[in-house]
Amino acid sequence: MHFLPSLPIFWLVAEEGSFSAAAKKLDLTQPTVSFHIDHLEKEFGCPLFVRTAKGVTLTVYGKALLEKTHSLQTILDETYSHIRQLVAGDAGHITIGASTIPAEYILPEILAGFLAQYPDVRISLQTGDSSVILRKFQAGSLPLAIIGFQPEVHHYPLWRDDLVLVAHPDFPLPHLIDGQLTVTDIVHYPLILREAASGTRQTLLSVLSRGGVSWENLKIIMETSGNESVKRAVMGQAGISFISRWAVVRELAEGSLRNIPVRNIKIDRTFYALWNPPLWPTCLENLWQALCLTSPFQCSPEAERSASSGT
Known part of the structure; x- marks a missing residue:
């Protein structure tokens, strides 16, 4: 030869x-x-x-x-x-992982814009609760991941989120005073929650615990792995739920759900991006830069690479 x-x-x-x-x-x-x-x-x-x-x-x-x-x-x-x-970076295959809120309500529009700019790139988006996505990232099967809690690995804050208490407009809330509930009022109402490994649930229970409400005192009537099933159950007046604001933007605007303020507490969190440099192929780095453009945090891939290399 x-x-x-x-x-x-x-x-x-x-x-x-x-x-x-x-x-x-x-x-x-x-x-x-x-x-x-x-x-x-x-x-x-x-x-x-x-x-x-x-x-x-x-x-x-x-x-x-x-x-x-x-x-x-x-x-x-x-x-x-x-x-x-x-x-x-004009072609290639990208595999990323994301917890359910980013995967269902944030990433689709961003990825659609990215694919319009790079039509020869193909993306595989793996979804799951934050703990599952973190394990896959740590196992090396995901070069880029987005989760809903701060992990003990190299990470970067990407998007803000807050959890809101929602109910059907006709759902009875006798403890409501001036349009608000107290954190201790929540124990009186049937509650619909995400599954135990969910970042949404972990954030919620941590905040409620600091407010003096233990999860053992909650009237949890339903646990589910999907945000859509949470919303459907609440709209069916099965109970109330804390859910990401990203997930209920349309329902709150249409009036099919209402936001119930909880006095003196704010349940917010950050979605974090996890990645291991170098970001190869180049289209993966291009996607990372596109994600950074949507972030309220200062995001510089070049600065991150320098920091990770110690320069």
Whole structure:
């Protein structure tokens, strides 16, 4: 297979019908081109070109070589183009993971805009609760992840969120005073919560505990792994729930749910991005930069790389 480096020169000589024209296109000397053709002819033990005063034409052996290696030429050209696209970030496959709120309510619009800008990029979005996504990231199966609690690994704050108490507009709330409940009033109402590993639930129970309400005192009537099922249950007047504001923007605007303020507490949190440099392929770094543009926090991938390298 020592002849492979000489094949591109052979292809161009065959196309141009001239050693000198091929040499000019390749920015090589004519003796260099002749050397490669002589090398091929010695390798195969046959003449590949007929030399004439007007140029060269393929022999029957040359035609056979051109025919058999045509597909190889196409493969090499496509490979070169694909690698260049990967390096430029114009193509590639990205796998990212995100907890349910970012995956369902924040990322779709961002990813749609990104894919419109980079139509040859493909994205695989894996979703799950924050703990599951964190484990996948730590196992090395996710180069970029977004979760709803602050982990003990390298992370970057990306988006803010707050949990709001919602109920059906007709759901009875006899403890309501001046349109508000107290944190201790919550124990009197049936509560619908996300599953135990959910970042939403972990944030909620931590805040309620600081307000003097233990989870054992809550009237939890339903646990679910999805925000849509939480909303459906609340709209069916099964109970009340704390849920990400991102998840109920439309319902609050339409009036199918109402926000119940809880006096003297604010349940907010941050979604964190986790990544391990370097961000390869380049399209993954391009996506990271696109995410940073949507963040209220100062986000500089270059600064992060410098910090992580100690420079």
